[in-house]
Amino acid sequence: MNAPMSDAVFMRRRARLVSLLEQAAELEHGVMCQYIFAAVTMKKTHEEGGVSWAQLEAMRPWRGHIMLVAREEMEHLGLVLNLLTAIGEAPTLNRRAFPFSVSYGGLSQELTLEPFSLPTMVRFALIEMPEKLLPDSEAWKTLAEHTNGVFDPARFDLIAQLYDEVAELIQELPEDRLFIGPPEAQFTTPDIFPGAIRGIDPSAMAKKPAYNVAMRAVIDRASALEVVDQIREEGEGAKEHGGPTEGPDAQPSHFQLFMDILEDMGPAGVGAEQARPVLANPTLDGPAEGRVTHPVTRKVMALFDACYETLLLSLMRYFAHTDESERDLDALQQASFFPMMTTVIRPLAECLTLLPAREDGPETAGPSFVIPPGVRFLPHRDAAFQLLSMRYDAMVEMAQELSQLSQLGVKVLAPLGDRLTQVYETLWRSRLNLQRTAGLATTDE
Amino acid sequence: MSDAPVSLILEFDGWCMIRQPTDPDPYDERRGVSGYTFAFGDEPDLNRVIYMQPSPDSPARSHGPPHGVFIRKAQQVGKGDPRPIPELEGATFDLLDEPVLENRNWALTLPGYEPITPFHIRIESSSPSLVIDRNVPLDPDKPDLPAWKLDEDVLVEKGARGLALEPETVGRATGLWDFLQAAVDRRAALEKDLKALEKKNKKKHEAKRAILRGRIAELTYAIEHPKDRRLLVRAVIERFGFPLTGSAASVDDPDGVLGGTLATSASATWRIDFWMGAWDADALSCFVEGALSIPYTSS
Incomplete structure (x- = not known):
């Protein structure tokens, strides 16, 4: 039997676990943004030019x-x-500005916002690569070919090794001293997607992913280890092959999905030309090479940045909720997931990739996913909701101006007019929902 | 005591088209990315509009169900036995002005609780000549406010009553019981079409081939993943039922086929109950079945 862990050792090991989880949060957040970025840069219609019908169907x-x-x-x-x-x-949603590197155990992973292309897909596959890729596998050969024969899988074990240590610490630390958080503060899939279908057992639905999102509660060591396994199996560092598991419900791993795209790109004749000419790591105020200077595009970018920042503030309050009522949580849920992510963030990101980055030149802009340094957990319930409400006031104002500009014939916005108007309407409605659900005075009544 | 008719009951059903993006795509997604409905090749964009009758704006996909919603049964009800009006059978039942299911990715209501807006009913027959037309506001007190500005209570009152898994309802109404086999049969028909198209001018038919390839790929996914939404939604329906009031109706019945005068004032309350469902993600279609009740004036 192992000797009890001393308090000092416990605290030191626990601090290490917290540090690793914070690093993992930044990593997951960063890879998510770069995947969204690449996806929204892909051409979508024949009218954009440079893409055939067959290529469009391959890319869909x-x-x-x-x-x-x-x-x-x-x-x-x-x-x-x-x-x-x-x-x-x-909970933490802190993340450095793109591009940045995550380091672990002598390994380093660079995260950067770049448009869809063959090198981008190679990079994505390497990020998601299984811990032990077999040297004679097709995947190995493909990756070796695309990395000019200098493929060294050991360089790309960062995520797998990071989660290995997380799992070891969860195993090692005394369960009763480690899991002291309130179980009721855990979020599961039905909390985030509360839709239901009569005729289907709600408890069965609760166990199923919604839109491939399967949130599970962590209340003890066993559930914590299951969650770590889930993360690894779904993509980052699945231990053996990274291929699809068996059965009709099986989903291919992230690695397998990216390898499939990589292998199909050549035969389909698809490369960087089938993506929009989007600047890498675009920002409003960052380094010159990524800075967007077109005055109208900057307005759209500023709206995107404001919405993304508000989304993060809502999410932080949602995951760290303390004295919120059920209605408060509903308000935060609505302000964070549907419709904010789907109907504001994604449409604005797509709009940006169609807008000129500069007054001259072919490049277009894109979502920066910048997090200002001041974005942190808002600790006081009433002030937090009031601040969120005021942020919505500002976002509604910005979106209304863009909608009006598009209707007034501002050339670059004209093709995006309907979309910008719908973003405005969604923000207007989301503000009303937030204010009403949280018991605040409503702005427009 | 008068034996004048009290109400006209019109039962309707049929397949309509709805080129709608699906969650988690944004509600204004034009081509389809993450949901299970797509616009392929050179097809028009997804536009969310419900087409109860064929329209050039929403060309039907091949091998889909017959398109059109029609009056199947019409009768006067009153004190005595119902009096059938067979002349009205086959009249078209339509919703005008580009109606949509309006929940905007849950911003207005939860999925399955959304209203259809605008709600402009038109029943039309050429022989006998007849038009019944009523455009009903979602909120009679605020007829000019768009849905996205209306109170949730109002939206829910006119909205569906949730999603329900009812394969028996779908099977009885449509004759479809084996959704998986229907997908297998549809895919086989499309593969045959694609094979025929491969022999023709490659450049000229590239967009058409892309449509067929896209549809075949999505049907293949459905067949290989029978628990996926693509097949699940074939057995799912949404039920609606609400009063229609707040705007005047117009009725043109030169042949007197209705046998009385319908109540058409703005305060006249009609009633509609129906379900939509049996969603066909490949054909972008769904089935509608219901009844409209219209009171006669007492004079």
């Missing part, structure tokens, strides 16, 4: 698969936040 499922993986990365981020909450820590 790829775009869906990259977005699917991005949703599962959101799920992984949520599961890591559940892990942090389970051990009594605050």
Whole structure:
């Protein structure tokens, strides 16, 4: 029998676990953003030029698969936040600006926002590569070919090794001292997607993923280890082959999905030309090479940045909720997932890839996913909701201006007019929902 | 005591088209990315509009169900036995002005609780000549407000009553019981079409081939994953039922086929109950079945 762990050792090992989970959160958050970025840069219509009907049909499922993986990365981020909450820590959504590197045990992984292309898909596959890729596998050969024969799988074990250590620490630390977080603060799939179908057992639905998102509660060592396994099996560092598991419900791993795209790109004749000419790592105020200077595009970008920041503030309050009522949580849920992610963030990201980055030149803009340094957990319930409400006021104002500009004939916005108007209407409605559900005064009544 | 008719009951059913993106795609997604409905090749964009009758704006996909919603049974009810009006059978039942199922990715209501807006009914027959037309606002007190500005209570009152898995309802109404086999049969028909098209001018038919390839790929996914939404939604329905009031109706019945005068004032309350469902993700179609009740004036 092992000797009891001393308090000092426990605290030191626990601090290591917290540090690793925070690193994992930043990593999951970062890879999610770069997948969304690449997906929204892919051309979608024949009218965009440079893409045949056959190429469009080949690319259609790829775009869906990259977005699917991005949703599962959101799920992984949520599961890591559940892990942090389970051990009594605050959830974190901090992330450095792109490009940045995550380091672990002498390994390093660079995360960068780049448009869809063959090198981008190679990079994605390497990020998701299984811990022990067999040297004679087709995947090995494909990756070796695309990395000019200098393929070294050991360089890409970062995610697998990071989660290995997380699992070891969860095994090692005393369960009764580690899992001190409130079980009621855990989030599961039905909390995030409360839809139901009569005739289907709700408890059966609760166990199923919704839109490939399967959030599970962490309440003890066993559930914590299951969550770590889930993250690894779904993509990052699945231990053996990274291929699809058996059965009709099976989903291919992230690695397998990316390898399938990689292998099909050549035969389909698809490369960087079939993506929009989007700037890498675009920002409003960052380094010159990625800076967007077109005055109208900057307005759309500013709206995107404001919405993304608000989304993160809502999510932080949602995952770290303390004295919120059920209605408060409903308000935060609505402000975070559907419709904010689907009907504001994604449409604006897509709009940006169609807007000029500069007054001259072919490049277009894209979503920056910038997180200002001041974005942190808002600790006081009433002030937090008031601040969120005020942020919505500002976002509604910005979106209304863009909608009006598009209707007034501002050339670059004209093709996006309907979409910008719908973003405005969604923000207007989301503000009303937030204010009413949280018991705040409504702005427009 | 008067034996004048009290109400006209019109029963209707049929397949309509709905080119709608599906969650988790944004509700204004034009081509389809993450849901299970797509616009392929050179097909028009997804536009969410419910087409109860064939329209050039929403060309039907091949091998889909016959398109059109029609009056199947019409009768006067009153104090005595119901009096059938067989002349009205086959009249078209339509919703005008590009109606949509409006929940906007859950911003307005949860899925399955959304209203259809606008709700502009038109029943039309050429022989005998007849038009019944009523455009009903979602909120009679605020007829000019768009749905996205209306109270949730109002939306829910006119909205569906949730999603329900009812394979028996679908089977009885449509004759479809084996959804998986229907997908297998549809795919076989499309594969045959694609094979025929492969022999023709490659450049000229590239977009058409892309459509067929896309449909075949999605049907294949459904067949290989029978628990996926693509097949599950074939057995899912949404039930609606609400009063129609708040705007005047117009009725043109030169042949007097209705046998009385329908109540058409803005305050006249009609009633509609129906379900939509049996969603066919490949054909972008769904089935509608229901009844409309219209009171006669007492004079």
